[in-house]
Amino acid sequence: MGSATETFIAHRNLLFTVAYEMLGSAADAEDVLQEAWLRWVGVDLDTVRDQRAYLVRITTRQALSRLRTLARRRESYVGPWLPEPLLTAPDVAEDVELADSVSMAMLLVLETLAPTERAVFVLREVFDLEYDEIAEAVDKSPAAVRQIAHRARAHVAARRPRGGIPASETRRALEAFQRAIETGDLQNLLGILAPDVALLGDGGGVVKAALTPVVGAEQVAHVLGRIAAAASLQPASVNGCPTLVIRLDGELDTVMALRIDDGLITGLYAVRNPEKLSRMDRETALRR
Structure with a gap:
């Protein structure tokens, strides 16, 4: 197994979670991972300083592209659109912040954000990426990302369930x-x-x-x-x-x-x- 494959497999669950939180769809998240993989295998690994950050970046870009397409598709969806439910292992529930971020209620709140706002919020608030890392992923300046993050945080705070429910x-x-x-x-x-x-x-x-x-x-x-x-x-x-x-x-x-x-x-x-x-x-x- 090559180095590129090993690295991708090591981070696959993280990348799936990033894509799923941005899309609310496991099927679309899997498609995004396939697209990210095709780009990853073409990269010269010697030029990559932080492989995890690089993988998150290309996954985010593919998810953003798909999110914009999905927004148009969901306009014609019959009845209310809800995220795709996932049967999860007990360790997900033990990570309170992760469980909160993938809850049905939170994913519906994230649906009310613009695509770039959603990406910035997820990468900052859930995965704790630095602003300069997020800036590279969404093609914005770090200063712009800070503003977007502030706006998205306020938007989510006004709509999310009140307080972390044990x-x-x-x-x-x-x-x-x-x-x-x-x-x-x-x-x-x-x-x-x-x-x-x-x-x-x-x-x-x-x-x-x-x-x-x-x-x-x-x-x-x-x-x-x-x-x-x-x-x-x-x-x-x-x-x-x-x-x-x-x-x-x-x-x-x-x-x-x-x-x-x-x-x-x-x-x-x-x-x-x-x-x-x-x-x-x-x-x-x-x-x-």
């Missing part, structure tokens, strides 16, 4: 949520849903899902009440967070992630599009 608290909320659905206990269900809770369903036009968000505790509870009779609910670690996996007749049907603010469920994200559930049969390694 996994134990999320797990308790998930257990209470699951119990309320399985027992049909409407009062308990309403007790853990925020009054303005929103349920987003992603069917992608392939399977049935609401084309607009369902908003309000009673409306959401009504939709959830239909699940219990036909489905089995199982907790799993998805994107580093406790999440419910819903099966119908033993087949994977929906991955439902929660957003929790101040102890109440404020967001429910139900991914049903079968094309987005292909990574749920094996664990995905994410790294910082």
Whole structure:
């Protein structure tokens, strides 16, 4: 195995995580890695001072290019678009910052950033790259990157879940949520849903899902009440967070992630599009 191959393999999980956080899609992240690899094998390694930084740079550039293409594609997406869920190993949940950065709620916040803002935020806040390294990756000056980072940080802070929610608290909320659905206990269900809770369903036009968000505790509870009779609910670690996996007749049907603010469920994200559930049969390694 050549030096270039060994280096790429050593950093592959990191590069995948960078691409996934920028794109919210494992399939697109894999395509980006393939493009990064093709560029990497053509590089004279003797000219590369920091191979990890170089790989992150070419991965970021490919992800930025793809992100701009995806933005146009998502405009015509049928119904709400949600990130592709990943079954993750327990060590992802143990890295609180990483788990927070790949949570469904955070990835949706990142969707509201412009492509360059998203790249700068991810590289700075999640991977702690220096401004001059980020500048090379996004073709901006370090001064411009500082401004972009400040703007992106303020944008995300105004929209992200309030405070880092410990996994134990999320797990308790998930257990209470699951119990309320399985027992049909409407009062308990309403007790853990925020009054303005929103349920987003992603069917992608392939399977049935609401084309607009369902908003309000009673409306959401009504939709959830239909699940219990036909489905089995199982907790799993998805994107580093406790999440419910819903099966119908033993087949994977929906991955439902929660957003929790101040102890109440404020967001429910139900991914049903079968094309987005292909990574749920094996664990995905994410790294910082």
